[in-house]
Amino acid sequence: MRIAFLGKGGAGKTTTSAGFIRYVAKKKPYVLAIDADVNAHLRGALHLSDLTGEAHELGDVKEEIITYLKGEREDLGELTMVGTTPPSLKSNFIDVSANDPLIKKYAQNSGNISLLTVGTYKESDVGGACYHVKLTGLQSFFHHLLDKDSDIVVADTTAGTDNVATSLSFAYDMNVFVVEPTKKSVQVYLDYLAVAPHLADRTYVIANKVDTPEDELFIIKHVGQDRLLGAVPQSRHLKRFEQGKREALDDFMKEQEVVFEKVLTTLESKKRDWQDYLTRLRTTHTKVCRDWLDDYFGQKLDQGLDQEFSYEKVLANKKTLTTV
Template identity: 35%
Template sequence: MRIAFVGKGGSGKTTLSALFSRHLARSGAPVLAVDGDINQHLAEALGHDDGPWDAPALGTHVDGIKDYLRGTNPRIASRETMIKTTPPGRGSRLLRLLGDDELHARHVRRVGDVGLMVTGAFDESDLGVACYHSKLGGVELYLNHLVDGPGEYVVVDMTAGADAFASGLFTRFDITFLVAEPTRKGVSVYRQYRDHAREFGIRIAVVGNKVTGEDDLLFLKEQVGDDLLTHLVHSPWVRSAEQGRADTGLDTLEPSNRHALNILRETVDAVPRDWTTLHRHAVEFHLRNARSWANETTGHDLAAQVDPDFVPGPAALACP
């Protein structure tokens, strides 16, 4: 299953992405976390404290990712004509989660029991000439070509605010958890996300965070209604962990917050995978990008990259 965490900057979405990834992994489930935020803090939140991150960032190796994933797909003439939205077709290299392949070997490192990929931070060469969403192209290509199965989880810490809608990446998930503090600013992103997501049938659920009492909880219920799935209380455990002082085992996390993590997993596991819709959204956003800019930029009609006979999902793994 594919899970996105979104929310206002400072809402705690990175912390919750890390907690939920660790919660899944401690049960023995295969988990891949992806840091897709401009502020690259997920490795630290997961407990990485062994110096600089040594795995190549997806955002700086998009050309190599394209070369690998396009495989022998005859509809993709070259890496230059493959854009971040290009959907898979017959001949494309499809991926199994944390599989024994070149892409995972190069870009994944483990933090405890969680595999982690990072998009990479803005560097000096990006300033004034690039937007952060160009860094996310590798994530979108990865999810488009991933064939994940039951009991496997991809958790993506998305960029803050409504910036997540600047690409079609927001349609690549089975469910999106919107992390909201009990403030007017905290729920403002929810309203933006709700309205955009509704247009595409995207499942969203609100996770209240940093709740200090009944007044906070009542405020969230009044503001988001039935979309409020669960909440986490203000956590001395999290604060101590962020200060490097906590017993990092999840067994010592506050019981109410552990319960909230259980609710998140139960919700994820109850969502049926809809391969047809995932692929339809991928094709739709590819055609949008083709018409908007990519046809002119590449000099090709990229609508021709859509393989009408490609069947998404596990059956595609058996196709040559």
């Protein structure tokens, strides 16, 4: 299952993602962490002193990723494969495992955590790159990821509601808004629901930097009790940690634990509907092709694609292969 942390700038997305990744890593065999923010801070926030492997940025290697994922597919012919191109039965897919070839090549590792980073803008990107282009590799990555219900993938995202405009909007099984007890912070969550009401049942809130019961009530009043997974205090331990007291990180983690337990059980209660996922992907691909990609590439990018493809077929084939 895949979970993304979203919210207003500075609300605590990265702090919360990092805390949740550490929490899950203690309980589960493996966790795949993804820094999907173009202002990449997750690596630092994880405070992993023994991180190994070269730091790659998916945004820089998107062509390589796409070539790999294309695999042996023949349906594309001369057509360009883009972030929203649905897979084919002959594509390469990705497993949530440190041994998966793509993860092995591009992730950094610490214990049972693998970290992938989308990457920041370079000087060469100025003027020519937009956030969505940076995320092309990540979109392809998710649409070829054959995660099982028991796998855990955690993404820290860019501030605001921008992901709703991309195929990443349905890539996650659960969206968690990190919300501070302020009108502006709550508004980002409400804006998201207004443009993506179809994602409401997978979207939740964590109240962050809560000082008083009134703070929590303020958030409940705006988001509803049923959407709130819990509250994390305005932590003096985190401040102490940031002032250099290493042991204070454990104290902060204790303050987050109850909320994280709720987040994890909620995530584990989700089930992926692969058919629905594929329908959304195909619809989105056709839409972005009509909106601008066809003009941009001078090709009809959604024509002639493998209509036999379904995620269930690929999963069933994999099962047969592993049991033979």
